[in-house]
Amino acid sequence: MRGYGQHDDSPAGELSFRTLKSLLPFLADFRGRIIIALLCLVAAKLATVALPFVLKGVVDDLDPSQVEDAVLILPLALLIAYGVLRFANTLFSELRDTLFGRVTERAMRHIGLRVFSHLHALELNYHLNRNTGGVARDIERGVSGVGFILRFMVFNIIPTILEVALVIGLLLMRYNPWFALIMLIAVVVYVTYSIKVTEWRTEYIREANRADSQSNTRAIDSLINYETVKYFNNEAFEARHYDTDLEAWESARRKNRLSLFALNGGQALIIGCAMTAMLILAASEVVAGNMTLGDFVLVNAFTVQLFMPLNFLGFVYREMKGSLASMEQMFRLLEIKPGISDVEDAEVLKLSAGRIEFRDLDFGYRPDRPILKQLNFTVEAGTKLAVVGDSGAGKSTLVKLLYRFYDPTSGQILIDGQDIRQCTQASVRANIGIVPQDTVLFNTTLGENIRYGRTDATDEEIAEVIAMAHLDIFIKALPEGLDTLVGERGLKLSGGEKQRVAIARTLLKNPGILVFDEATSSLDSKVERSIVDALNAMATGRTTIVIAHRLSTIVDADVILVMRNGRIVERGTHATLLSTDGVYSELWRTQDAARAQ
Structure with missing residues (x-):
């Protein structure tokens, strides 16, 4: 209870x-x-x-x-x-x-x-x-x-x-x-x-x-x-x-x-x-x-x-x-002492290219229940890497570790060669933008929720990201426009509308690294297509990690990692993984059959 x-x-x-x-x-x-x-x-x-x-x-x-x-x-x-x-x-x-x-x-x-x-x-x-x-x-x-x-x-x-x-x-x-x-x-x-x-x-x-x-x-x-x-x-x-x-x-x-x-x-x-x-x-x-x-x-x-x-x-x-x-x-x-804190003399993360490396990574929320086991992979600068797998495989845990909500049990996460544990949390998070699966909004106006991505943004900058997130037509249809109250946790908006708001405020933040954590898993196919288009436009030129449930949204990824029980069991492009007839191809056939019904 x-x-x-x-x-x-x-x-x-x-x-x-x-x-x-x-x-x-x-x-x-x-x-x-x-x-x-x-x-x-x-x-x-x-x-x-x-x-x-x-x-x-x-x-x-x-x-x-x-x-x-x-x-x-x-x-x-x-x-x-x-x-x-x-x-x-x-x-x-x-x-x-x-x-x-x-x-x-x-x-x-x-x-x-x-x-x-x-x-x-x-x-x-x-x-x-x-x-x-x-x-x-x-x-x-x-x-x-x-x-x-x-x-x-x-x-x-x-x-x-x-x-x-x-x-x-x-x-x-x-x-x-x-x-x-x-x-x-x-x-x-x-x-x-x-x-x-x-x-x-x-x-x-x-x-x-x-x-x-x-x-x-x-x-x-x-x-x-x-x-x-x-x-x-x-x-x-x-x-x-x-x-x-x-x-x-x-x-x-x-x-x-x-x-x-x-x-x-x-x-x-x-x-x-x-x-x-x-x-x-x-x-x-x-x-x-x-x-x-x-x-x-x-x-x-x-x-x-x-x-x-x-x-x-x-x-x-x-x-x-x-x-x-x-x-x-x-x-x-x-x-209460923070479980995650900056080390003494922590440095400010200097983002140059945006290359991310996960090296010998182990992690568990509890000592007796390991989640990630000896993970090794690299996201090259400016590329898109997708992570797929069963529920509980550890996909979203990667995002929490990258954002330093938790520190790994062992191993390192490097951004442009810098161990993020040796950098200030504020500087790490300032360079990463996340579009989460469940976007929770503040109980204030639509405009203020978008401005939250960068509180000192001008009205012109907000209008620009609204257009990029395909929110402009929706906002124009609202009697109160950007002054519309979204309700507690954004309950007055639909799932697709909230996701567009999340995209707009992440665009406003303008980070060098993007993470999409199952950002379209709860949307219908029509809305998903428009959201995916917005996400792809947003990811252009940025290092991007996509945690995906629907494989159809990541077929263009430069590298796809397939996880199972905290380990990487397959990696490659969409075409390569389909040709191997392994775990990824099995997932693809299952979802393809579901789409055909």
């Missing part, structure tokens, strides 16, 4: 530290902004901590019991100071948010781009085994998690820790040490409880994320293959399996919600007990004459002022853990 993801058994704390450490390089370009934002943060917190002292002074000045002659004077300076501190707190907080906002957004952008580029750098084998929906959800959740971590780390966790330290220190210096002790005990118990319970809850968050990715993979996979679902009348089957995935997600979310109840309840109990103890102690000190009403107001203000953000800190911490759990899988994508 279609599955998704792997479970990482690394300890949660190790994963969180590793994830945060992976985030640091993306912040390196913004050291100045981060320092200024942190200074604004400190200034805002100092203003916040100063507010209760100003409030205490106001209350004491307005308390008749504290004035000997019972003549009250409006403490105008203190009231103005209170307003200034309030404004300063807001101003520095806004400056901090504004400065750090760009850091957060740029980091999200760079990380998203890095993951996207890294996925394109991974080899074909990875993409054949990936689940697109699940990977997309990993990236989406991970990038959002980066934004959450950066915003709340700077805006909530650091300020709250700073404020706790300042308040406990001030209470210890000015009042009964029990105030500081109660506050310290409450903070330690609160933080310890929050961490322990949140660590317990994090596995439920991961479980919910895995279930979410699984259900998303199922949905996208099913919708992409909409036609297949309809062909086999399997809507109910797909719905059942999608509901099974959603049921797993629902179960994980339910566990998450119940554990959240335990976390919130415990945090509320700790805060309630601490605030009650602080107020009882403060009231006792006032009655005993050790504190004024202003001191009572100060302690109460500090308690409320401290526990409100601390209570929010509990929310922030558990959400951060959830964000870290979401980011883990995204950063794991970056840890």
